[in-house]
Amino acid sequence: MTAQIRKSGGTVTIHRIELPTPFPVGPVNAYLLVTDSQRVLVDCGPKWPLAQEALLNGLRQHGVTPQELTGVLLTHGHIDHVGLTSIFQTHGVPVFAHPDVNTWLEPRGPWDTYRSAFFTRLYTTMGVPEDFVSETVQTLFLLNQWNDRSVVDVELTDGMEFPLIPQFQIVEVPGHAQAAIALWDPDHRLLVCGDQVLPTISSNALIEPVLTAPSGETAARTKSLLDYRANLKRLNAFNIQTIYPGHGEPFHNASALITRRLEEQVERREAFLDLLRTEQSATAYQLAVKYFPRHRSQLSLIMSETIGYLDWLHAQGAVTVQADAQGVVTWRIVG
Numbered sequence: 001m002t003a004q005i006r007k008s009g010g011t012v013t014i015h016r017i018e019l020p021t022p023f024p025v026g027p028v029n030a031y032l033l034v035t036d037s038q039r040v041l042v043d044c045g046p047k048w049p050l051a052q053e054a055l056l057n058g059l060r061q062h063g064v065t066p067q068e069l070t071g072v073l074l075t076h077g078h079i080d081h082v083g084l085t086s087i088f089q090t091h092g093v094p095v096f097a098h099p100d101v102n103t104w105l106e107p108r109g110p111w112d113t114y115r116s117a118f119f120t121r122l123y124t125t126m127g128v129p130e131d132f133v134s135e136t137v138q139t140l141f142l143l144n145q146w147n148d149r150s151v152v153d154v155e156l157t158d159g160m161e162f163p164l165i166p167q168f169q170i171v172e173v174p175g176h177a178q179a180a181i182a183l184w185d186p187d188h189r190l191l192v193c194g195d196q197v198l199p200t201i202s203s204n205a206l207i208e209p210v211l212t213a214p215s216g217e218t219a220a221r222t223k224s225l226l227d228y229r230a231n232l233k234r235l236n237a238f239n240i241q242t243i244y245p246g247h248g249e250p251f252h253n254a255s256a257l258i259t260r261r262l263e264e265q266v267e268r269r270e271a272f273l274d275l276l277r278t279e280q281s282a283t284a285y286q287l288a289v290k291y292f293p294r295h296r297s298q299l300s301l302i303m304s305e306t307i308g309y310l311d312w313l314h315a316q317g318a319v320t321v322q323a324d325a326q327g328v329v330t331w332r333i334v335g
């Protein structure tokens, strides 16, 4: 899909370049934004030969070589969006992203150690059996094979203009990932939003460590689903016409889809509440494997999902939470 946006300062053309990935999510989107003076790539796929070939072919079809890009913008730090960043950075193309995306661009570095310690403690306190804890944490870091080292050159945060194409404003979109930004064009009510809103699947609000602790062992965790809902409500007030998502086709009537996602979350919250009524009390792990019996192999995803809904029920006063002497947390229905 190619879209042209006419502005008093010129025209921006958005080309979608779909890239294969080796992940269950399927293909990922990169976008090439072209103006008179700029050639900006938004996201760049995992470091995987088939993705690289598709990306370079896609750029070639639009008459752009990697060296001719004037910037790479990363919507968030997940590997299916950032793995190939280094092939452009080595050509001197500046990388634009939220500052904390840096923590995703250093595979096998100190932030991996931090995350590994954090998730080991998180899963242990959420009642995951010991064998699964190490297996799940190891699986997370196997993903490093699709990543490469790079660094954010220009940090973008909420409310800034995108310096290369100032008609786009930067909007932070915490939820699916904490360090996540979208490009918002208020004149055309158009949002390039990474994985925050996807057309055919609901995005996971992934639990992450808060990055300010001295080590992963002591890092607090995010309440990602609550952040995600707050951000979806904020986006809904933008009256967005068109979304260019990180996976799947660009789509119109974005507000209707965002409203539907918010409603689906309410339904799932009620389902978790019913489950907890039956169980009376349980660890997040016990609830996760009951609610998602066929997704045990994707433990990190189902744990984020379950903890997110428990956070929500807790914020509503529907459940209490208590840790035992070992720190293992039990959630109990109120009343």
Ligand SMILES: [Zn+2]
Pocket (backbone or CB within 6 Å): 076, 078, 176, 177, 195
């Ligand atoms: Zn993602």
